[in-house]
Amino acid sequence: MGRLLTYSDKNTWIHRLCGVTKMVFFILWSIVGMITYDTRILLFMFVSSLLLFAMSKTEYHQVATVLKVILFFLLINVVAIFFFSPYQGTKIYGTRSDLLHLAGYYTFTKEQLFYELNIILKYFTVIPVALMFIVTTNPSEFAASLSKLGVKYSIGYSIAIALRYIPDIQKNFQEIKTAQEARGIDMSKNVKLIPRIKNIIAIIFPLIFSSLERIDTISNAMELRGFGKHKKRTWYSERAFQLSDYITIAFILLFSILAMVITFYDGSRFYNPFIILSFIL
Amino acid sequence: MKKEIIQFTDFTFKYRTQKRPTLKNINLTIYEGEKVLIVGPSGSGKSTLVHCINGLIPNSYEGEIEGSVLIGDKNPAKAGIFGISQVVGTVMQDTDSQFIGLTVGEDIAFAMENDCVPQDNMKDTVKKCASLVGVDSLLEHAPSALSGGQKQRVAIAGIMTNDADILLFDEPLANLDPATGKYAIELIDEIHHTTNKTIVIIEHRLEDVLHRPVDRIVVIGDGTILADTTPDELLSLSTLKENGIREPLYIAAIKYAGAIIKPNDHPSDIHSINLQYNKDKVKSWYQSIEKTEPAMDTEELLSIQNLTFSYEEEEPVLSDISFSIQKGEMISIVGRNGAGKTTLSKLICGFIRPKAGTITYKGVDMAGESIAQRAEKIGLVMQNPNQMISKPMIFDEVALGLRTRGYEESAVKEKVEHALTVCGLYPFRNWPISALSFGQKKRVTIASILVLEPEILILDEPTAGQDFKHYTEIMKFLEGLNKELGITIIMITHDMHLMLEYTNHTIVISAGTLLANDRPAKILTTPKIVEEANLKVTSLYYLAEACQITDTTGFAESFIQYDRKVNQ
Incomplete structure (x- = not known):
């Protein structure tokens, strides 16, 4: 009988952080993940959240069921986006490079593929952190x-x-x-x-x-x-703020500001490889 | 002169939702430092009295009060629950569900947290109280991972933190195996001696509480106080028996022998009772009982061979268990909490599969059968009926198993009505289940199993939490099923009276192995087995010894036989 998604007492630096620190981190991290479409930032967040997940010594079976449910919804989400707005990517990035014509109205474009990959990435930047927040917080x-x-x-x-x-x-x-x-x-x-x-x-x-x-x-x-x-x-079981808490909060604040600056530097939330590509070519 | 600490004067209480008062004209005084036992059957007003002492009445349960009650120097209506909780610490009946904290330490600290005690002081006090009851090494554990006895210790530590003058124990023995219950009573006695607090125990298992002396026993029946006297005095009277409370077995035996018990013979303790004048009477009474050996059917119904089970890679929960069950037997499976009794029943029903060994039913190996197929031969009734009932109406609940099997509605009706008649529920067939009492709900769950016409019925703690009257009712009903319908009944139990009185065959499981497989009276008069399995030697054994009767097993069996004849 696996215990799903419940706090398990392990002694890692993540477990030792204050609940408040972890909550602030989780909230800011999610907000950044939701706002930005900058693929570079998303990739950075994705890799670091996997690293954090590994550091927290969370085991796969602790979160397996919930993860499967989330992945199921992710799949629905991705398919639905294509179904209802197959040219969202083209609209956002301003170019259109067809990959494969499906049927009638529906053509699969590079831009759409890139856009939906970003969405999947967004999910994956938040999921590990959210799950970890629950299983590491007393x-x-x-x-x-x-x-x-x-x-x-x-x-x-x-x-x-x-x-x-x-x-x-x-x-x-x-x-x-x-x-x-x-x-x-x-x-x-x-x-x-x-x-x-x-x-x-x-x-x-x-x-x-x-x-x-x-x-x-x-x-x-x-x-x-x-x-x-x-x-x-x-x-x-209250815990006093420690150095690691201050460092974590300082880091997440700094990161959020930096991420926002990079994201909005060129006036759009979207990182656009297509324009850069066409600029080079 | 001792100071009064609890004082009821002409106290009457009526719940808002009820027509008649539950407590009538109570006059009761308890003095500082006393240890008082309150006994009474279910529905006598015992629990209501508990709620009046700890302030839940009138603060959480509304109603009308006449007369007065003082707890410490406080009036509960004015002081509120919080005011009273400074004076009274309550250990509730179901320790399992009263844990609030995530760890033992946190749970012990709960009252102090609410009192805004600074964290450092809190940690010190938790350590002090935990070591007082011997759980100081468990502070980091989750309460749910503890044994029954440890849970109770944690609950006691939790009420010791705010130094309340009165400790109130609401049925402290309800969920404990006999030996753990014995330790609980010893622990309460120890606390009484070391702290000199006032102790009030509410319990219907009189004999078990009397393992350690109490100053006074208050008998409650039908909302009034029937007796308020010393244990020695009370046991000399017939008040208990007349009001449906079980007397200690040795007292019942002495009374059956026609002997007179006097208070100054010190009857409240089997080890120091003066039997000088009664010894011979008991002896000749025993010799006068004609022993009847129950005729046993010898058709083998269920045979378990070398059964072994373990979860994943862990230590085996059960190893190499072998025994067989004859048709028409009433069997008890006993052993300490966590010994593997429940695992055994799950294996028999097929919920889990054995690592090794076989279970054969009428000579056929059941290994290939599904849970549903087995359910038609072997029915399982769980301890808490609320865990089984899934339909709002009685008829539908009983019909559930048949309907999922795709029976015609006419056949369903016939079978369900038959099962309801057998269980004495036919008049209620169109009632909602919510209108039934606990015992009636239990019968509904039994009916919903019986409707599948199994030949074996397994019951997990069929009488847990029931007083003597309801206990007798349930057991007589099960006995009827056994005698009239020939259903073989297997009961998993902690109740040694049940085992002694109603079963003819006992299987003792200890640490995953079969410790004994014998007649119950034999087991309960063999101290070695009793100790290993966390049971308790029956007081009849000590009485037989004190009367120089060598066949202690025979004495216990004769007593049961006589007792049942008298009570029929």
């Missing part, structure tokens, strides 16, 4: 960080406790699945997709009910131990 420490930033602690705590219960819900799901299988409700791959989905829905109902039961107990337990007593609270 939920409680993250809640503590949020409250340091001025977010109400009840909100931060709700997020933390939701993250904290992901493995419990997964375990519960497995147990319920087992019970239903015993009654002959097959959820294995032997069953066709539609009845299989129907059978899986049969699990959701008991899952909700046992979770509600659980919520009642936990909220009583929290109240009995004084949660919500004061406007503020202290945090056992």
